[in-house]
Amino acid sequence: MAxxxxxxxxxxxxxxxxxxxxxxxxxxxxxxxxxxxxxxxxGLVDKYTKDRVIDTPLAESSIIGTSIGMAIAGLxxxxxxxxxxxxxxxxxxxxxxxxxxxxxxxxNVSLPMVIRTPVSGGVKTLxxxxxxxxxxxxxxxxxxxxxxxxxxxxxxxxxSAIHGNDPVLFLEPTKLYxxxxxxxxxxxxxxxxxxxxxxxxxxxxxxxxxxxMVNVVEKALEKKPGISAEVLDLRTINPLDEDAIVDAAxxxxxxxxxxxxxxSFGVGAEVSAIIADKAIYEIDAPITRITSPSLPYxxxxxxxxxxxxxxxxxxxxxxLLEM
Amino acid sequence: MLKDAFSAxxxxxxxxxxxxxxxxxxxxxxxxxxxxxxxxxxxNLARNLDAKALxxxxxxxxxxxxxxxxxxxxxxxxxxxxxxNDFAVPNFRQHGxxxxxxxxxxxxxxxWKGYEEGxxxxxxxxxxxxxxxxxxxxxxxxxIAFAKKYMxxxxxxxxxxxxxxTSEGDFxxxxxxxxxxxxxxxxxIENNQWAIxxxxxxxxxxxxxxxxxxxxxxxxxxxxGNDVVAVYKATRDAIESARSGKPYVIExxxxxxxxxxxxxxxxxxxxxxxxxxxxxxxxxxxLGTYLRAKGLWDDSKENALKDEQLKSIDEALAKADEFxxxxxxxxxxxxxxxxxxxxxxxxxxxxxxxxx
Numbered sequence: 001m002a003x004x005x006x007x008x009x010x011x012x013x014x015x016x017x018x019x020x021x022x023x024x025x026x027x028x029x030x031x032x033x034x035x036x037x038x039x040x041x042x043g044l045v046d047k048y049t050k051d052r053v054i055d056t057p058l059a060e061s062s063i064i065g066t067s068i069g070m071a072i073a074g075l076x077x078x079x080x081x082x083x084x085x086x087x088x089x090x091x092x093x094x095x096x097x098x099x100x101x102x103x104x105x106x107x108n109v110s111l112p113m114v115i116r117t118p119v120s121g122g123v124k125t126l127x128x129x130x131x132x133x134x135x136x137x138x139x140x141x142x143x144x145x146x147x148x149x150x151x152x153x154x155x156x157x158x159x160s161a162i163h164g165n166d167p168v169l170f171l172e173p174t175k176l177y178x179x180x181x182x183x184x185x186x187x188x189x190x191x192x193x194x195x196x197x198x199x200x201x202x203x204x205x206x207x208x209x210x211x212x213m214v215n216v217v218e219k220a221l222e223k224k225p226g227i228s229a230e231v232l233d234l235r236t237i238n239p240l241d242e243d244a245i246v247d248a249a250x251x252x253x254x255x256x257x258x259x260x261x262x263x264s265f266g267v268g269a270e271v272s273a274i275i276a277d278k279a280i281y282e283i284d285a286p287i288t289r290i291t292s293p294s295l296p297y298x299x300x301x302x303x304x305x306x307x308x309x310x311x312x313x314x315x316x317x318x319x320l321l322e323m
Numbered sequence: 324m325l326k327d328a329f330s331a332x333x334x335x336x337x338x339x340x341x342x343x344x345x346x347x348x349x350x351x352x353x354x355x356x357x358x359x360x361x362x363x364x365x366x367n368l369a370r371n372l373d374a375k376a377l378x379x380x381x382x383x384x385x386x387x388x389x390x391x392x393x394x395x396x397x398x399x400x401x402x403x404x405x406x407x408n409d410f411a412v413p414n415f416r417q418h419g420x421x422x423x424x425x426x427x428x429x430x431x432x433x434x435w436k437g438y439e440e441g442x443x444x445x446x447x448x449x450x451x452x453x454x455x456x457x458x459x460x461x462x463x464x465x466x467i468a469f470a471k472k473y474m475x476x477x478x479x480x481x482x483x484x485x486x487x488x489t490s491e492g493d494f495x496x497x498x499x500x501x502x503x504x505x506x507x508x509x510x511x512i513e514n515n516q517w518a519i520x521x522x523x524x525x526x527x528x529x530x531x532x533x534x535x536x537x538x539x540x541x542x543x544x545x546x547x548g549n550d551v552v553a554v555y556k557a558t559r560d561a562i563e564s565a566r567s568g569k570p571y572v573i574e575x576x577x578x579x580x581x582x583x584x585x586x587x588x589x590x591x592x593x594x595x596x597x598x599x600x601x602x603x604x605x606x607x608x609x610l611g612t613y614l615r616a617k618g619l620w621d622d623s624k625e626n627a628l629k630d631e632q633l634k635s636i637d638e639a640l641a642k643a644d645e646f647x648x649x650x651x652x653x654x655x656x657x658x659x660x661x662x663x664x665x666x667x668x669x670x671x672x673x674x675x676x677x678x679x
Contacts, residue, residue, distance in 0.1 A: 025473070051473065054504075056500070056503075057496070057499055057500060057503055059492075059496040059499065059500070061462060061492060061493055061496055062462040062465065062493070062496035062497060062499070062500050064462070065459065065461070065462020065463055065465070065466065065493060065496070065497070066462045066463070066465050066466030066469060066497075066500055067466060068462070068463050068466060069462060069463035069464060069465060069466020069467040069468070069469065069470065070466040070467070070469055070470045070473075071466075072451065072463060072466070072467055072470075073410075073466070073467040073470030073471060073474075074470060074474070075470045075473065075474075077466075092456065092459060092493075093459065093462065093493075096456050096459060097454075097459065097463070102656055102657060102658070102659075103439065103653070103656045103657050104439055104442055104452060105439065105442050105443055105444075105452055106439050106440055106442070106443050106652055106656045107655075107656040108442075108443040108444065108446075109451075109452075110659060141657060142657050142658070144658065164659060165659040166658050166659050194662070238662075239658075239662030239663065239664060240664070242663050242664065243663075
């Protein structure tokens with residue numbers, strides 16, 4: 001075991017995947033010598049050469065589109081999009097082709113590829129560097145959407161993604177890249193896609209969350225040691241772990257969903273609909289969403305007014321517990 | 324100081340003129356009588372298949388359809404220049420490329436009746452399925468070419484795009500990528516002069532579409548796209564170039580004799596006189612004139628060919644009519660493993676007989 005932050009854990013996962021399988025190639029902007037703007041691919045070009053760690057022209061659509069071609073021809077590409085806010089330039093390729101190629105060909109052609117991109121805010125960056133677009137990509141159908149909240153999960157989920165046979169959107173919260181370290185095995189291991197993680201068990205209230213907000217929820221609960229909360233980290237946004245969601249909701253009958261992405265038409269809406277559908281008679285308080293407001297991500301000067309924080313989480317918990 | 328930083332010229336090539344006369348200096352020596360007769364037959368098959376598809380669509384038996392009539396030389400000439408191990412990335416009008424590369428005719432019908440099963444292409448044929456969003460197949464082609472080079476396979480990717488498609492960002496991004504990484508890619512611009520209702524002159528101020536390759540640092544040529552010999556020669560030469568690490572763009576000047584798809588009426592936006600002028604440059608008639616003058620073709624052969632091709636088309640259609648769709652396949656082919664939510668949705672659909 002080694003202590004790793006999320007950047008180190010993903011770098012390690014990429015390294016092991018490349019060592020294991022020559023079909024794995026990385027491509028993206030500034031991922032070679034520069035190691036990516038967050039240094040996630042640092043050192044890999046020296047180890048695996050420019051043939052496998054490819055600095056591409058600055059063109060998101062072709063980064064995704066050529067990756068699709070590589071996957072059609074039998075490689076396992078790992079394209080990196082520098083920020084999720086720039087990924088819309090490749091949105092057509094992701095939605096029209098990455099998501100659709102398997103159904104278009106009735107599984108004759110599958111696209112094993114992992115699209116990596118940093119998501120979410122809280123790190124004082126310029127506009128279009130802080131988006132949380134997981135719902136947009138999950139809505140399409142055909143894309144697996146994964147978002148780890150710990151270094152351990154980041155490594156294990158990436159390994160499952162690269163071993164799989166689906167196009168996976170691998171969302172890396174920038175805020176969590178270096179926020180904390182944790183013990184991570186140095187050898188290769190998998191964390192299953194489609195399975196949520198119980199962060200802590202509790203009896204009073206259920207909190208369903210993922211990404212940057214897992215840490216916010218944990219911090220909030222540390223401040224309220226008297227509250228016994230069941231906390232679920234979704235880890236995979238599409239497909240959702242319905243069983244885990246329903247079980248966690250039934251356990252306490254009071255549910256708060258916390259995510260950083262805007263509220264409307266978001267993951268919280270989907271989770272809440274699943275609970276309403278499968279467990280409505282075992283819920284005894286309104287299903288509550290704590291999210292960013294339904295608007296575009298503001299400039300960094302305003303992000304503290306925008307992002308859900310510990311105070312909002314605590315307020316919501318106390319409100320529900322009074323019911 | 325002021326000096327020329329760069330200059331470029333674009334060559335135009337025609338080998339067989341509109342009267343069927345050959346420029347002997349340009350005639351490829353691997354094209355013998357037998358090959359040219361083969362081209363003629365395949366061009367006719369493409370046209371006969373196209374006519375059948377249009378007729379079926381008008382009877383409500385096919386979904387929306389994009390006719391190829393007029394563009395046979397570009398499609399067949401380029402497809403015939405490819406080797407089996409080369410890889411075709413067609414667009415949605417390249418029916419001629421598909422059949423020349425060996426797609427069974429019945430599969431063509433299954434696809435255009437509206438079933439994905441028609442897009443299950445035998446991997447040995449080395450082709451991607453029909454892609455509808457214009458030019459979005461181009462980065463795929465560049466990526467496939469990258470993979471071929473990476474895996475050290477002797478395979479060149481030949482990708483197709485229309486005149487309108489060259490205005491798309493994906494067209495430029497793909498040829499730019501190909502230039503940077505020196506991948507084995509040949510791009511055929513099938514310039515049929517019309518992007519639905521927008522003429523070539525309104526698509527770009529560039530004098531040729533071939534010159535767009537200059538911006539990507541790769542070589543290009545413009546050819547008479549109704550001259551099957553010129554298209555064949557240009558493609559064969561471009562494949563050789565691409566094999567040596569120099570990707571290539573070929574602009575084929577042809578004409579869309581019919582509608583964009585069965586959902587538009589070209590008389591609304593273009594003059595009949597323009598269509599009439601292009602009829603005189605018909606690619607099949609031109610090759611026919613040449614073959615007849617050489618004593619390689621006559622009326623009896625023509626009639627026999629037509630009978631034979633219509634028969635094989637009818638047989639393929641009969642087979643395609645036997646295809647029975649499986650609604651479950653819609654649910655089962657989205658992910659490598661079916662998520663619970665799709666299992667539930669499929670179960671509900673089945674229990675209600677798919678609400679039919």
